[in-house]
Amino acid sequence: MSELGQAFVTALRLIVELDPDLAEIVLLSLQVSGSALLLAAAIGLPVGAVVAILRFPGRRAVIVALNAAMGLPPVVVGLLVYLLLSRSGPLGPLGLLFTPTAMVIAQTLLIVPIIAALTRQAVEDLSDEIDEQLRSLGASFGQRIATLLFEGRFTLVTTLLAGYGRALGEVGAVIIVGGNIGHVTRVMTTAIALETNRGDLPLALGLGILLVGLALTINGLAQGVQEVARRAA
């Protein structure tokens, strides 16, 4: 059988057997990236919205920086967080290196620019249309931000999914700050890296197929919820 065929068989077997070690890895992936998404959304959505509607000196530069930061290599973010969290680094005493928390921090930093930049674009387009009306109705700055984010919710769901996908799929940052420790910080992508290193390509690709399947499921669910909600608004 070809290697690709073998990989699909492996992926199927992994799903059917529901190996507890694998389940643990999948769950940790979802939790780490989910927590990172939650934090990044809490930071990125308001930051993006503020940059969208506030005129301040250096705004152009901030937008350029945010857009450029969308392409930050995960390894660079990982290295940065590693240097911060290392025992010899400024946050060393917290003892967070090689924990899932460290991975959450790294992925949060990785996807905040994506969420903020895409939110900025979406909210700016929307604000051209409705912000003046909101101001006329007497909405405060905070109320305008909240309303614009809510009005853009369908676009922003896609933004959040983009962030989640990037977090779930990256390996460079988590492998540095998490250390790929079995049962502690091993997630799907670092497991794939490990199996690739061991030359077990079908298993690595099988895990990869599982990861893609997971991403598809999450996106499909989000799409479904979005369509139902859109019909009602």
Added chain:
Amino acid sequence: MTLRGGALVLTLCLLWSAAGGSADRPFLTLASTTSTRDSGLIRYLVPRFRSLSGADVRVVAVGTGRALELGRRGDVDVVLVHARQAEDRFMADGHGLLRRDVMYNDFVIVGPRSDPAGVAGTGAALAAFARIAEHEATFLSRGDDSGTHQAERRLWAMSGVEPSASSDRWYRETGNGMGATLNTASQLGSYSLSDRGTWIAFRNRGDLRILFEGDPPLHNPYGVMIVNPERHPHVKVDLARRFVEWLVSDEGQRAIADFRLEGQQLFYPSAGR
């Protein structure tokens, strides 16, 4: 509604993760080389130590260069590597509390079955290296300051050839782990130097074979070191001592000797020597 629904799911995820934490057991953080992990030795040793001590060993598997760096920065408690000179420097610079010999295995020269440089016929490792250089046959170096990389550079120096990736077209650096380098070598049909453990565990050999083995310069000793608590007070010295003492004890050494991968012994105890 969508946002609220999403937030609910994520909150559940977080709660789940909080409830599912299993990390109450005391643990030790060990920086080790990829060879000990990829060969399965670590997964074999750790449960034995756990059942004895009740403590877990969390293993960060990286190249020797980075493993030592993790030790210097105090990010791990114990370092298990294979690069004797670098280890001695680590101790001399005061980064380590103590160092013990643990075990050894050996390096093998792998290459395409056709063996264009005729390495298999040579009687010595240094001659084999010289042949590769002479034929300018493609050689893949780890190039990552790992123990294997350091050993390879030493072998080149001893064989009187010092190839460099910038001037010699046949000498290439992957800058990657052993497994990734072997993956590349099997695709390019290149020669490379591998530790035997990783080689045996490696599944994607393709056309690669062991072409030369069993010469003393290919000896590959592993040492274990405890990170100096005077530099890094949070180092778990007591637990680290227990782990190291167990590794070099009769019981630990027997466990290492008993470890088999595909019927082959990979590591030989060396603490008693």
Added chain:
Amino acid sequence: MPPERQASPPLRVEAERQAILPLRLEAVTLRMGRTTLLEDIDFRLTAGPCTVVLGPNGSGKTQLLRICDGLVAPTSGRVVWEGPAAARAAEARALVFQRPVLLRRSAAANIDYALRLRGLPSQERARRIERVLTDTRLADLADRPARRLSIGEQQRLALARAWALEPAVLFLDEPASALDPGSTGALESAIRTIRGEGTKIVMTTHDLAQAQRMADEVLFLDDGRLLEQTAAADFFAEPETAPARKFLRGEIL
């Protein structure tokens, strides 16, 4: 909406709260970049008469409303609310844009949103929503997504939302520009009802017939300048300026 229909109880209870008029503009000039949009505008609007701002496209009507509503500050000059409640002028005025801007939620929720911004208690909000939706004949559509309504319904909803705020002054920018005659009639009748409750109406239009139906007083703008402020009857009988006369004759200025 027939004017003789049974009137609901008037919304306005605290007339005094909204006593922000008269509104006086002093030498108001607005520039954007090198373009002068409004130049040296002076006028005073008092409570009562329906003021229609007339003028050709690009004469500055919309910018004038934006300045009066406080959405843009004039480059120079002053906008002064002279009434005793002037300090609360921002809460006592509302603007309906030429293209209705509605939020992605139900018709009723759009009104509720505006009322929440004023911090009104839920019972009062519910009362006002029901009242304005009924009087703009949108009650049956209360739970429909606002952006799915027809353009005429959307324009009425935007008006209903402004009305629910019970403003002392209501600015309307070309409120019927996109509507067919039937919708226009419904809209004008709603505007009359609002006016009947004591709200000052200031609206722009380039539709002369509509201006004649609605106006008590005309402000005529041309090329960013205020050329006339005249009682409607006088304006339509005999404008004072040549551009206004041309405009009335339907000539392109």
